[in-house]
Amino acid sequence: MAAVVRLDRVRHTFPGVVALDDVELTAPPGRLTALLGPSGCGKTTLLRVVAGHLRPAAGRVLIDGRDATALPPERRDIGMVFQSYALFPHLTVAGNVAFGLRMRRLPRETVRRRVGEALDLVGLADQASRRPHELSGGQRQRVALARAVTIRPAVLLLDEPLSSLDARLAVQMRGELRRVQRETGLTAILVTHDQEEALELADEIAILDRGRVVQHGAPQEVFRAPATRWVAGFLGYENVLDLPGKGPVAVRPEHLGVLRPGDEAPGDAHVVEGTVADVRFRGTGYTITFRTAEGRTLVAVSPDDGLAPGAPARLYVPLSRAVGLDGRPT
Template identity: 50%
Template sequence: MTTSTTPASAGTRAGAEVRLESLRRSYGAVPALDGLDLVLHPGELVALLGPSGCGKTTALRLVAGLEDADSGRVVVGGRDVTRLPASRRDMGMVFQAYSLFPHMTSLENVAFGLRLRGQAARERHRRAGEVLELVGLSAQADRYPHQMSGGQQQRVALARALAIQPTVLLLDEPLSALDAKVRAQLRDEIRRVQLEVGITTLFVTHDQEEALAVADRVGVMNSGRLEQVGSPTDVYHRPATPFVAEFVGLSNKLPATVADGSAEVLGVRLPLVDPRAEPGAALAVVRPESVGLTPAEGDGPLVGTVVATSFLGAVSRVRVDLGPVGTVLAQLPTAEAGRFAPGARARIGLRPEPVVVVRPHE
């Protein structure tokens, strides 16, 4: 799948276009990439998202030159770099492991790539200082890795990748080794720096929240192929395939009858993401935030028993047992969810938002 839609803000950015054209890579008889086509616009951050083994890291390694493609091309700024070694591709990489030199200070680690390029000591120290300031670590310039937190070390790794002023920035699960709070903070920091520098960036992650929060566009991968590429809003609210609908975010699968371009779900007529869906029995993929709850007494087709409530801060998730239909998950403001303690009776309501349908065997 190829997309060429330029983000609205791209005109204000610098950066190089990156094109992945029909990339294929197999390990023995197992295909890791099966004809991957993707365009990264200048200055854009694209996140590749998918389960383990979907091919997202392989794609990044082919772009970096750390592995060779079986076929296809990698084109950066109009130049075919497919057969160039990694050292000649002008790319900065940040890995999950910080990979800092333990005997070097932050400043020395950041300046290391400049030293390899033969830059004079005074100039490389000036440049390293600038990039440390960019990532908010000027005060830690003289510290060694063991004197810094994991988040600070990863910022140093980011600064080191940026110091050489690469054409493309590649991020391979850079936040997965950090705890949740630091991960969220550094995620936002990476986005700030990326926008400020204006560098074209490929971000590989298995974390859905991470991808949706930082990317201009998200590419969802499955078995070596792109299932969908689009804005975070489109990928979440208008998934192109059943796999995307189920992989990105939480969802309920509710019995549905498809007819005339819509689906009847629990007695409610809902629009379809794809009005061309074949008529007949199906399962509708309904987001928890599209499920409403009201207190109820007695029985009825939409009335069930609250099984559990999970507090998530500003929102809470309430699980309701609807008997033969199964369990339905609703996401509500926490103040509203407080009315639904375990054992309480609740009536389900569905908001008229477009749904994806899958057949029972899918």
């Protein structure tokens, strides 16, 4: 049965470093919560505290209402998928998936049935007799996922599970991971540094900075209304400028428009004049670095390269795309 996970004022330190600073966080039952943030922000430490690999210096970890703070990992009813797969090379695919069940001394028939169900779930029923070295990276990660879910844990913890895969395979595996989580109904907590991965997979996102949860909510809510200037910058709102009557606002590069000579800006837009500083090809278009008359640098994305460095240009800011920052902390 899916469980709720709650961290109650959790604090953890390493020598000279506060890794988690009074963290309050709830991961709702049956939903996937992503922990997102830059390297060193505390997200992996938080996951290890939930797993029981680290005991916090202060605060509590509650799983389904039970205080699990002092419980060892094996008594927390948790399944875990690692970045490195952590498969046993001498065991077959079926043997790896069965490992946790055999450690629990379940009947042989129960083990056989659950392994079969888990391999069907991840699409590897025909690979049961193979060894890990005979599989692709994506297949090995699916074996690791099957092993974690076959014990039917209350909570599934995912530690950067797709970061070792190439970009195309990682995108494919996102769909597999989301499908498995939804079909099993497991409560899941995912650690990732990849914003696109978090936005695509998560029901909820918690953004961490310097050991604190600085924003927590639905992906659309977090992305469209960053709570602080730091969160706005982290989520790609690279451009900060002052608009008359609105104060400081943040705008993503793809939301800035480029005006050609003679073009009219949309009625709800603010126009900025300046000079093109740089133009770079990015596959689907061009990144244009623009310097305003006041010396501010802005970055826009354009589908063509009709502008050259040194040329005068105009950008427009759709007011509906501008996120107000007035009074928000950094």
